[in-house]
Amino acid sequence: xxxxxxxxxxxxxxxxxxxxxxxxxxxxxxxxxxxxxxxxxxxxxxxxxxxxxxxxxxxxxxxxxxxxxxxxxxxxxxxxxxxxxxxxxxxxxxxxxxxxxxxxxxxxxxxxxxxxxxxxxxxxxxxxxxxxxxxxxxxxxxxxxxxxxxxxxxxxxxxxxxxxxxxxxxxxxxxxxxxxxxxxxxxxxxxxxxxxxxxxxxxxxxxxxxxxxxxxxxxxxxxxxxxxxxxxxxxxxxxxxxxxxxxxxxxxxxxxxxxxxxxxxxxxxxxxxxxxxxxxxxxxxxxxxxxxxxxxxxxxxxxxxxxxxxxxxxxxxxxxxxxxxxxxxxxxxx
Amino acid sequence: xxxxxxxxxxxxxxxxxxxxxxxxxxxxxxxxxxxxxxxxxxxxxxxxxxxxxxxxxxxxxxxxxxxxxxxxxxxxxxxxxxxxxxxxxxxxxxxxxxxxxxxxxxxxxxxxxxxxxxxxxxxxxxxxxxxxxxxxxxxxxxxxxxxxxxxxxxxxxxxxxxxxxxxxxxxxxxxxxxxxxxxxxxxxxxxxxxxxxxxxxxxxxxxxxxxxxxxxxxxxxxxxxxxxxxxxxxxxxxxxxxxxxxxxxxxxxxxxxxxxxxxxxxxxxxxxxxxxxxxxxxxxxxxxxxxxxxxxxxxxxxxxxxxxxxxxxxxxxxxxxxxx
Amino acid sequence: xxxxxxxxxxxxxxxxxxxxxxxxxxxxxxxxxxxxxxxxxxxxxxxxxxxxxxxxxxxxxxxxxxxxxxxxxxxxxxxxxxxxxxxxxxxxxxxxxxxxxxxxxxxxxxxxxxxxxxxxxxxxxxxxxxxxxxxxxxxxxxxxxxxxxxxxxxxxxxxxxxxxxxxxxxxxxxxxxxxxxxxxxxxxxxxxxxxxxxxxxxxxxxxxxxxxxxxxxxxxxxxxxxxxxxxxxxxxxxxxxxxxxxxxxxxxxxxxxxxxxxxxxxxxxxxxxxxxxxxxxxxxxxxxxxxxxxxxxxxxxxxxxxxxxxxxxxxxxxxxxxxxxxxx
Numbered sequence: 001x002x003x004x005x006x007x008x009x010x011x012x013x014x015x016x017x018x019x020x021x022x023x024x025x026x027x028x029x030x031x032x033x034x035x036x037x038x039x040x041x042x043x044x045x046x047x048x049x050x051x052x053x054x055x056x057x058x059x060x061x062x063x064x065x066x067x068x069x070x071x072x073x074x075x076x077x078x079x080x081x082x083x084x085x086x087x088x089x090x091x092x093x094x095x096x097x098x099x100x101x102x103x104x105x106x107x108x109x110x111x112x113x114x115x116x117x118x119x120x121x122x123x124x125x126x127x128x129x130x131x132x133x134x135x136x137x138x139x140x141x142x143x144x145x146x147x148x149x150x151x152x153x154x155x156x157x158x159x160x161x162x163x164x165x166x167x168x169x170x171x172x173x174x175x176x177x178x179x180x181x182x183x184x185x186x187x188x189x190x191x192x193x194x195x196x197x198x199x200x201x202x203x204x205x206x207x208x209x210x211x212x213x214x215x216x217x218x219x220x221x222x223x224x225x226x227x228x229x230x231x232x233x234x235x236x237x238x239x240x241x242x243x244x245x246x247x248x249x250x251x252x253x254x255x256x257x258x259x260x261x262x263x264x265x266x267x268x269x270x271x272x273x274x275x276x277x278x279x280x281x282x283x284x285x286x287x288x289x290x291x292x293x294x295x296x297x298x299x300x301x302x303x304x305x306x307x308x309x310x311x312x313x314x315x316x317x318x319x320x321x322x323x324x325x326x327x328x329x330x331x332x333x334x
Numbered sequence: 335x336x337x338x339x340x341x342x343x344x345x346x347x348x349x350x351x352x353x354x355x356x357x358x359x360x361x362x363x364x365x366x367x368x369x370x371x372x373x374x375x376x377x378x379x380x381x382x383x384x385x386x387x388x389x390x391x392x393x394x395x396x397x398x399x400x401x402x403x404x405x406x407x408x409x410x411x412x413x414x415x416x417x418x419x420x421x422x423x424x425x426x427x428x429x430x431x432x433x434x435x436x437x438x439x440x441x442x443x444x445x446x447x448x449x450x451x452x453x454x455x456x457x458x459x460x461x462x463x464x465x466x467x468x469x470x471x472x473x474x475x476x477x478x479x480x481x482x483x484x485x486x487x488x489x490x491x492x493x494x495x496x497x498x499x500x501x502x503x504x505x506x507x508x509x510x511x512x513x514x515x516x517x518x519x520x521x522x523x524x525x526x527x528x529x530x531x532x533x534x535x536x537x538x539x540x541x542x543x544x545x546x547x548x549x550x551x552x553x554x555x556x557x558x559x560x561x562x563x564x565x566x567x568x569x570x571x572x573x574x575x576x577x578x579x580x581x582x583x584x585x586x587x588x589x590x591x592x593x594x595x596x597x598x599x600x601x602x603x604x605x606x607x608x609x610x611x612x613x614x615x616x617x618x619x620x621x622x623x624x625x626x627x628x629x630x631x632x633x634x635x636x637x638x639x640x641x642x643x644x645x646x647x648x649x650x651x652x653x654x655x656x657x658x
Numbered sequence: 659x660x661x662x663x664x665x666x667x668x669x670x671x672x673x674x675x676x677x678x679x680x681x682x683x684x685x686x687x688x689x690x691x692x693x694x695x696x697x698x699x700x701x702x703x704x705x706x707x708x709x710x711x712x713x714x715x716x717x718x719x720x721x722x723x724x725x726x727x728x729x730x731x732x733x734x735x736x737x738x739x740x741x742x743x744x745x746x747x748x749x750x751x752x753x754x755x756x757x758x759x760x761x762x763x764x765x766x767x768x769x770x771x772x773x774x775x776x777x778x779x780x781x782x783x784x785x786x787x788x789x790x791x792x793x794x795x796x797x798x799x800x801x802x803x804x805x806x807x808x809x810x811x812x813x814x815x816x817x818x819x820x821x822x823x824x825x826x827x828x829x830x831x832x833x834x835x836x837x838x839x840x841x842x843x844x845x846x847x848x849x850x851x852x853x854x855x856x857x858x859x860x861x862x863x864x865x866x867x868x869x870x871x872x873x874x875x876x877x878x879x880x881x882x883x884x885x886x887x888x889x890x891x892x893x894x895x896x897x898x899x900x901x902x903x904x905x906x907x908x909x910x911x912x913x914x915x916x917x918x919x920x921x922x923x924x925x926x927x928x929x930x931x932x933x934x935x936x937x938x939x940x941x942x943x944x945x946x947x948x949x950x951x952x953x954x955x956x957x958x959x960x961x962x963x964x965x966x967x968x969x970x971x972x973x974x975x976x977x978x979x980x981x982x983x984x985x986x
Contacts (some may be wrong), residue, residue, distance in 0.1 A: 043905070044808050050807065059458065075905060077661070078576060087383075088627070090380070103778055104489040105487055105578040201905060206898075208956065231901075286805075460976065462968075462971050462975055477964070517910075637803055638794045648786070
């Protein structure tokens, strides 16, 4: 057939395909479909979010719901996460379990989700000015305060420290920095030499720290905003022959860090379990949908990991036992 | 066949067929995706979703329109992404500090124009390669934006700022009006003014212009200034969308804009192309992303798919170019 | 450009004078930097700091080496960071399970494969290098994410880590590796048929084609080489930080481009060389080291890098052309 006819035929074909397709989708929508929870993470590169995903999947399996993991293709990208929220509102899942890449910039999009009637459970990074069923997280400020205090006590309240920050715009980084500052106020004998961001990632943190090591020949301790950076820093210290003289602390409790603590390369870290947070968050969402009581806020207890108790924490997210919903909910103050 | 005996120009040629043949890869991509998505996802072909896509693409389109002019002059502007962040940050900081909105808007446009002026001067007068110059201003703009906010976002903007994104005029959202207005102005500039003719000439025939003694520099510089101004305008919409300004919000935008322009049929060499294609290209990028989300494609695969699609669309164009 | 330059044979005279200007200006820059930093920072002139700077410069150089060759042909490779990341993940997973030889081979193979695809897209696909390698950037990143599934791989064998963290005769191993690579590539570019072809393709693509040279085959080799070198750089990087995750390589592209520009290699093609890139890497490492030693906030780093790029290329443009007596 000639080109003109071909074009007409294909136009006709695609129009009928469209019509058929739309009709079939609508029919499918009427039939019963399983509960779907859209589970948001900040990126697919940081292992912390993999831990979250595993915890969420365990909860979804237990409760018999469908879990869809949603992450931006460009890690931590604000504009992309905004688009993801908007696109997912169109898909109308039964609930959002959500962590914002930027807790302020994502407010308008979550407000749109509120307007669309989708219940939102917020975890890990607290958001304000939006309606959430519940917030599940750990208090970052308290965590860093506890870790820093533990460190300062072990230093006898005297010494020079360096702070390696996370992503400056992240609420976790800002809160942890505040916790460190609070601890510093209470220990005037501790001197903060400098605070530089390591972007929560190992290679940038190692590069920054290697140069800082040159600038400050004497560092008694390094407070790192997360474990990924802390382990890199500990290795850099060891490579430079300064391992024994400098204590390194982190936050998160990732396997590499627990191994480093057991080996004596790192001093301490805190258990910041995305796995637990995500597990409880999915539970909260599904229980809300099933009209069961859900606390407005769930704050996970702070546990400091050091050489004494490291063995209990040296588990991968897959091996880790899930927290008990009932016990955790009961422990909350309402 | 009788046709071979006739002069080609006397053969009746279907105007639509010509349009279809000349249409850039993005057009087919868009059409294909439209069909696939409408068939496979219930949510795609709805007013709500399509409005979403149009709004999502507004910022990209406006920046890409400026980028089209740059690429038409055989140039490239990598600094538009951080420029967006910087303009957004500057405008919101001023608004929070109590300056009137008009001052903040003017300041942002001024910054965009100034950076464009820097780019244009180094490229047109000093003869430096556009890739390098705009890479340099990329870094500079990024730094200034980040230092202004300490890496954090700017929040607690007054409510009226959200009009740039949420406002509706005659049932059409403001960003779509803005895109249409920018398109109209750019169209007039490009096709109806001396400036536009110079833009094409700088891209296609720069040596001839120089030998003829024409002072092209000012038009060449103006192209980059224009791109900067458009980016500033886009920054208002972006800031309003997030209700916050962030220094890194434009990261990657310049590459998306370049992809939209190339997909839309404007080529890096010889100054071929135009802005109508850019709109199709930007829509194609937007629909692709939206479609992948609606189809529930895993993030990891989305990243790879975007790469394959861009390469294929441009590749098909080049291959078709051989036959024409 | 004045009419005279069109009469010069194949840009050789331009290249020689340009080369002289580049080397002189860069050496001057290094001397100035060293003097300024030595005055401003007491820790700068220590052996520890020196090895630091050299190690960082070596890694910069390894990243930028392949890119230099591509840029010499008038092209660009935006995928080097993503290819490095993908190669790093593949090899780390094999290495952490103890397969030393397979681990190393996989990084090189992945880089070679990705680079070859780039080459094919650019030549037979007739896709502009910017778009082809930009698309490959996304594909390589995506494959990396799919492969890693958000995991991080820790704990590579000690023997392997020597490449990144070890010392040989008191010199960090990456420095030695970089010097060897510099020598090999320099010989290749200046003394082999491929090398001359690279300069010819970049300097005058139409003449190269008309001369009967297999331009397409050469270009495929060039891009494949760039990919291979990215894979090689991946090995050194993971040996150094003893870990690999899918975000590796994300922010390595821009410094690599800056390094190439600092080295005096022109993005128009046909002008420059690998020695320049090595010098550029040293300068960049000195600047970053200086900023850290002086306590400059890291926020300023990209701005400083941007300014450096502008100044160095502008200087080349203005100064280099003055040396030959032409005005642009």
